[in-house]
Amino acid sequence: MTVPPRVSIGVPVYNGERYLAETLRSLTALSGPAIEIVISDNGSTDTTEEICRSAAAVDERIQYHRSAVNRGAAWNYNRVLALARAPLFKWAAADDLCETDFVARCVDVLDAGGPATVLAYPQTTLIDETSAVVGTLDDADLDLRARRPSDRLGQLLRHRVEWHPVFGVIRTEVLRRTPGIGAYPSADISLLAELSLYGQFHQVPERLFLRRYHDERSIVAGPSFRQQAAWYDPHVRNRLVLPQARLTRELLAGVGRVPLPATERARSARMVLQRWAFPHWRHIGGEFKLAARDLVAR
Template sequence: MTSTPRVSIGVPVYNGGRYLQETLDSLTALTGPEIEIVISDNGSTDDTEQLCRAASADDERIRYHRSPVNRGAAWNYNRVLELATAPLFKWAAADDVCEPSFVARCVELLDAAGDAAVLAYPRTTLIDEDSAVAGTLDDDDLDLRARRPSDRIGQLLRHRVEWHPVFGVIRTDVLRRTPGIGAYPSADISLLAELSLYGQFHQVPERLFLRRYHDRRSIAAGPSFQQQAAWYNPNARNRLVLPEVRLTKELLAGVRRAPLPAAEKARAARMVLQRWALPHWRHIGGELKIAARDLTRR
């Protein structure tokens, strides 16, 4: 590359050939600061490899890396973060589309906010398998600008729909202080919760993120928690999955890791219990019963 990138865009992909070209076309058309596009192919068996090699040959900003086997989505998402070289980072799913000003507008907000903000993301338009508009999604409640970390995580954990800010632009150094995407269902929630303890989230008012809903999405292809766990980590295919218990545990672990005063940590932990564990107590209790029965059988 002729200049140092300001933003690294990580594209983790596995058998994503159906929509990958459209995704890459939208990323290479981004305006604003210099970018690099880092693709990590998780052992795809479709035409993903050919598409990626052709794209990297055509555009020097694209770097292509391939694993010989599928090591799971969590490994692949963290792999592109590991390979990033820019001070700002964005994940891009291989079937979503970005409007040209997506990155530029997010960087504008981050620059204006300074160290107070760790993440910026735009509003979302939903598209279908043919790229036709299917609706809109409003996640304005994830515009987290409270000064107090415990207030930010408390506001975030009230949210109940989609967690699209994980595809926003994030400060790379802050993101690397976290475990990244964990190898368990809903790991994006615990990651965003931990990031909210480091700084504010700022929402771009324009709809610049086109989120694709189709029947081959990871969750649609594997609706059970066991299948979702295997998507994150193939080695977890035969393990007992307790998603709500695990997520609550990881939310509290994120609070413990955050560099906060003891009193603020305690308040943030109370927010996790009040805003997440308590509303989900029936699911958590049911999972603990399943675990107890499984332990008894073993």
């Protein structure tokens, strides 16, 4: 590339032929600052490779990397982050779309907010298999502008629907302080929680993200917790999965990693317990009961 990218867009994909070409057209049409598009193909067995190589041949901003085997979604999401060169980063799922001004508006917000703002994300429109609009999503409660880190975390943990800010534009340097996407279900929640302790989230008041709902989404194609865990990491396919217990532990671990004053760290840990663990205590208790039964059965 002749111009250094301001934003790296990471596209992790596995067998994404159904929507991938449309997604890449959406990304290459983005306005605003210079971008690079980093694709990581996680051992696809369909025509994903051909689609990616054809796109890269006509657009120098596209880099295509391929793994010989499927190492799981967590590995693939973190691989595109590791390959990114720009100071700002965005994940793009291989089935979603972006309006032309998505990146430009998010970068404007990050520039205006300065270092205190670590993430910017737009409002969401929901689309179906044919890209027809089927609804909208209200996630304005994830516009986290409180000065106090624990207040931002507490506000985030009240949210219960979708966690689309993970597909916003994020400061790369801050994102790399975290473990990235963990190899367990709902890892996007713990990642956003940790990012919220580093700085503010600002929502762009325009519907620029087109989130596709279809029957091949991972949570639909693999509805059980074990199937979801295997999507993140194929090596855990036959292991016992305690999703809510694991997520609570990871939320607390994130609080421990971020450099916070002792009083703020304690308040943030209390937010995890009050806003997440306590509201989900029945699920967590049920998971431990299932674990006990599983041990007895073995």
